[in-house]
Amino acid sequence: MGTKLEKSLSKLSSSKRPLLMTHVVVGYPSLEESIELVQVMADAGAAFVELQIPFSDPIADGPTIMGACEEAIKRGTTPADCMKAIETLSSKVEIPLLFMSYYNMVLNFPNFVDSAKSAGCEGLIVPDISPGESKDSFFEECKHHKLPVVPLVSPVTSEERMGKIASHSKLAPFVYCVSTTGTTGARDKLPAELPQYLEKVKSNFNLPRALGFGISEPKHIDSLENHAEIAIVGSAVIDLIAKSKNPKKDLEAFILSLVG
């Protein structure tokens, strides 16, 4: 029996349609509700969920996720709450859970990597630190505790740099491909030059490609067939929850439509 992460990744070979990774901000709209939303996502067919630990200054996030983080912090959500949430959830759901946050949250939490791993977290997404650039022991700690870090690339990343990032990311479960130059946020259309960009990623990484930033509709995911193995939906879920009178039911329908 492999890890949940390995199980989800093993589905890739049999699925033409990209698998779905969804996102929640822990503590939004409330701690309890965010935990329930993850269960709904898992039950409705999401293959991975990233749990964002809210931070006051989320540099890569657009208004939707920034607003949700602000709200979660205002309600008193702490990084310790997030550790507890992932621990609770990892014993309830059959899919892998990852933490996403900014490096200040990692740096400030005592033994973050060890704690996250022990709580059942199966991967980290930290957009403001990259391997090969920093003096921090973060990447070594992750290796030591066998907690993979997801590398990120963007449309302006050169192939040379992709090669360098790839060489530091041998244990990563997938590569997070940011779809566009911009912050997170639901968009109507995906950029036209995506296929060429994702082709470059394919030839430089021996990893599944997870495309994120801007995906908000089932047809976006349809268009990613053969170009990406995983589709990431974040802000669109938060937009839906913010509007919905019955978030769990609406979320379930939305996830089902995305899974196709």
Place this chain on the structure above:
Amino acid sequence: MTVQSKNSRESSENYSADEFGYYGEYGGRYAPEVLIPALEELENVFIEAKSDASFLSDLESAQKNYIGRPTPLTFLENLSSKLGGAKIYLKNEGLAHTGAHKINHCVGQILLAKRMGKKRIIAETGAGQHGLATASVCARFGMDCHVYMGARDADRQRPNVFWMETLGAQVIPVEHGGKRLKDAVNAAIKDWITNVRDSHYLLGSCLGPHPFPEINRYFQEVVGREIRQQTQTHEGKSPDYIIACVGGGSNAIGAFSEFLAEESVGLIGVEAGGEGEELGSHAARFQGGRIGVVEGYKSYWLQNSDGQIADTSSISAGLDYAGIGPLHALLHDKKRVRYTSATDIEVLEAVKTLAQTEGILSALESAHALVEAIKLAPTLDKSKVIVVNLSGRGEKDLFILGRHLSSDSFREFVARYADELKEL
């Protein structure tokens, strides 16, 4: 008289960043992947430019003919004799074009932007002085200028908003967080993430991801070199103390850098003490700040126990910032610079004192350094020389001073003028 460029007590430490942009453990390049290519390009262009004679000659010419360098070193004879101790000199960056030291790195960076072929400029500003200097160089170089400013700062430094707009810049008030400088930096970074292909982020202090702290240091070092020459001319020696206020840290680095290896020169950085000592009431990062990584760099940050960045408070928008440039963090730990703070009340008093004894209007930011000089001078012998880096002049603070210092007649005028405008 010859200028002494080496001192007998010189140490080998020049505190420059290593290849990854670290000063000791501080600094670095903690940026989203989408910005890394732009940061690499900027670093390469900067390294190239520093050894390009035509770049250096353009820079020197702009420093002389546009900024008006060298700025004067003024002996404060009245204040010094009133305090009865050390001689106090003022390095008057307030007389630089646009009224503050910010123009030094703006001129440098706009030349780099031109070299990179960028046409669109993004900047953040707190007091509005960096925004004003950016707007000015953009107008001169024909670049499209977008300045982010915390909504709170845009209100309290309204004259600078008006001047930036007059110069053709678009000023975007930032409504997030504490609506201050940190929030403006956040918004500017997000603009850059979005428009990174055609925009240069003209960052306004010695902070942010590598290479910004080194770039702004390089362009601000002219201030320290002039201080050395001018003190030599006036006093035949190096200063005994140099005092500068510290927001992000650019004016202080500019004044200090030349003297870092000269251990006999005492260096004092003054942070904003605001209204009190509890978290949220001040912006003194070395009084309660902890190591954090925010806005692309590692340094001391005012933050709560969870690592959420704290609110700050200062009468001066330019010092009202939760982080501090990474080189300052190292200089603090190494005890090469002593860091103190001045409260809002002390600062207002110092503005009044300088105006009335010497006829010079100080920016609220720079007046933090004056507070420390006024405390220090009487404790020193008359043979000692203190140089205060007066980073900016005070006109921008009209409405803040109008609230705190003025007679009723100013308030009556503002109210009457507001009524007149309504009629228009």
